[in-house]
Amino acid sequence: xxxxxxxxxxxxxxxxxxxxxxxxxxxxxxxxxxxxxxxxxxxxxxxxxxxxxxxxxxxxxxxxxxxxxxxxxxxxxxxxxxxxxxxxxxxxxxxxxxxxxxxxxxxxxxxxxxxxxxxxxxxxxxxxxxxxxxxxxxxxxxxxxxxxxxxxxxxxxxxxxxxxxxxxxxxxxxxxxxxxxxxxxxxxxxxxxxxxxxxxxxxxxxxxxxxxxxxxxxxxxxxxxxxxxxxxxxxxxxxxxxxxxxxxxxxxxxxxxxxxxxxxxxxxxxxxxxxxxxxxxxxxxxxxxxxxxxxxxxxxxxxxxxxxxxxxxxxxxxxxxxxxxxxxxxxxxxxxxxxxxxxxxxxxxxxxxxxx
Numbered sequence: 001x002x003x004x005x006x007x008x009x010x011x012x013x014x015x016x017x018x019x020x021x022x023x024x025x026x027x028x029x030x031x032x033x034x035x036x037x038x039x040x041x042x043x044x045x046x047x048x049x050x051x052x053x054x055x056x057x058x059x060x061x062x063x064x065x066x067x068x069x070x071x072x073x074x075x076x077x078x079x080x081x082x083x084x085x086x087x088x089x090x091x092x093x094x095x096x097x098x099x100x101x102x103x104x105x106x107x108x109x110x111x112x113x114x115x116x117x118x119x120x121x122x123x124x125x126x127x128x129x130x131x132x133x134x135x136x137x138x139x140x141x142x143x144x145x146x147x148x149x150x151x152x153x154x155x156x157x158x159x160x161x162x163x164x165x166x167x168x169x170x171x172x173x174x175x176x177x178x179x180x181x182x183x184x185x186x187x188x189x190x191x192x193x194x195x196x197x198x199x200x201x202x203x204x205x206x207x208x209x210x211x212x213x214x215x216x217x218x219x220x221x222x223x224x225x226x227x228x229x230x231x232x233x234x235x236x237x238x239x240x241x242x243x244x245x246x247x248x249x250x251x252x253x254x255x256x257x258x259x260x261x262x263x264x265x266x267x268x269x270x271x272x273x274x275x276x277x278x279x280x281x282x283x284x285x286x287x288x289x290x291x292x293x294x295x296x297x298x299x300x301x302x303x304x305x306x307x308x309x310x311x312x313x314x315x316x317x318x319x320x321x322x323x324x325x326x327x328x329x330x331x332x333x334x335x336x337x338x339x340x341x342x343x344x345x346x347x348x349x350x351x352x353x354x355x356x
Contacts, residue, residue, distance in 0.1 A: 004342045005088070005335055007031070008101040012081040012090035018066040021045075021127045025065060028104070028125065035108045044135040047143060048123040050107050056119025056353050058145055059285070061103040061345060062136065062306055063152030063319070064129030067092035073329030087332040094321025094333040099152025100125055102320060102338055106345035119353030122146065129306055132271075136306040148285040148314040148352065150345070151307045154321025157337055157344065159289060160301040161316050162214040165246035165276035165308065167255055169220075170239060171199060171265040177229060177236040192238035193227050199263040200240060206262055207255070212247040214300035215276075218255060220244045240265075245302065248278040277307045279316045286316055288352045293344060 016024040028046050032039035040047045045065060070078035070091050078091040103123055110116055122143050126136040140146065153160075175192025183189060200222050207218040220242050227238035246255055252272040259267045279286050290296065296318075303326075307317055320337035 002339055004101045004105040004338050007105065008088060008093065008098055008333075008338060009081045009083075011097040011101060012088070012093050013079060015079040016065050016067055016092070017069050018128050018131045018133075021065045025127075028065070028100075032104065035111070037107060037111060042142075044139040044142065045124065045126040047139065048104065048107055050110050050116065050121040050349075052116035052118040052120065052353055054118035056117075056355070057147035058120040058122060059349055059352055060122050060124055060140075060143065060146045060149040060310070061106070061152060061349075062124040062126070062149055062310070063096045063099040063103060064126050064134070064136070064306060065097075065100065066128055066130050067095070067097075068130050068327050071327075071329060075330055078331075083335070086335050088335055089330055089332045091331055093331055094154040095323075095326035095331070096153050096319060096321070098154070098321050098333045098338045099319035099341065102341035103152055103345050105342045106349065109342070109346045110349060116350055117354040121349045121353065126306060134306060136309045140309055146310070146313060149307075149310040150285070150348070151305055151310065151315060151317040152319040153301075153303075153305045153317050154323045154326060154333070155301070155318050156322055157293065157318060157320055157341060158297040158299060159279075159286065159293075159316050159318050161279040161286065161298045162212070162248065162300040163277040163305065163307050163317060164215055164300070164302050165252070166271070166274040166304050167244035167246055167252045167269065168271035169242040169244055169256065169259065170268040170270055171196060171242060171263065172268060173199065173238045173265040175234065175236055175238065178234050180232045180234055183234050192235050195264050196225075196227070196238040196240055199265045202262055203242070206258060207250070210247075210249045212249050212300075214278075215247040215302075216300075218245060218247050218250050220259070246276045248276045250276075274304045274308050275311055277311045277315070280314055283314050283316070285314045285352055288356065289316070289318070289348055292347050292351065
């Protein structure tokens, strides 16, 4: 069995649900040391460095060690990796332990083959990516100057060259509490539920003035509703949570202002840190990757990732696995993609860092 597949099996067998990454971090640190790699394990995750013979840029391979909880619906034990045909089943197999296994083996291959001509490769495997508490920002800060990055997430080894951001918003509508029997009394009465409902109907046609060439329009999706005092009482307040998926042609402040101008409810931004990302048009990293994988598709990703913390750098998202299988029961990854990723990551690092 190829080494990257065996490593992936071992990683999937460690149930590293967010907040419980200590065992998998210890395992990866020990593995990297056994291979003779320069590795550091700290509170932000695992950092591995491979230095070339000459001066050059720094390329980061970044991914995460945590997984979401297994959840219901599995027909297999989610933390007992099973290979059936060309697929390996298990929680985190695609999101994103396949990327981690391929990236770490790529670093080993570079060292075993005599190193790189120039530059520095740094691998960053963070904690808590599936939560609000990702450690990647601190890991990046400790890694020193980084010129470009590949974010290891399941893309079937195609290149995600744009990624939606996430703006979280609370809509809060105000009304008057009274007995429901008198709701139709005076003309000055306001029902908070109706105010909110009218605003929710407006969401479908918002953000039409700008359309990103890859990601399309920004969207605002209501995901949670809250209201009510009693079945015969009109509510004084009605609330909705909006999941706003942003594109690079809007910043989050502009989206929030667009909501305020269009809606009667109060617009309260609760999270704005997950900004949209886009690979630069003149990306040397993407040009190098495209020469190595000329058949890879370029697409826009609807899901957020640690790319947001590399947003000001030359970067794209690429890894083995299918994004739609992430977080699902019976998650799996196609093993030929993992093997192909191992070779691609090593070739990309060698070529990009040598300036080819």
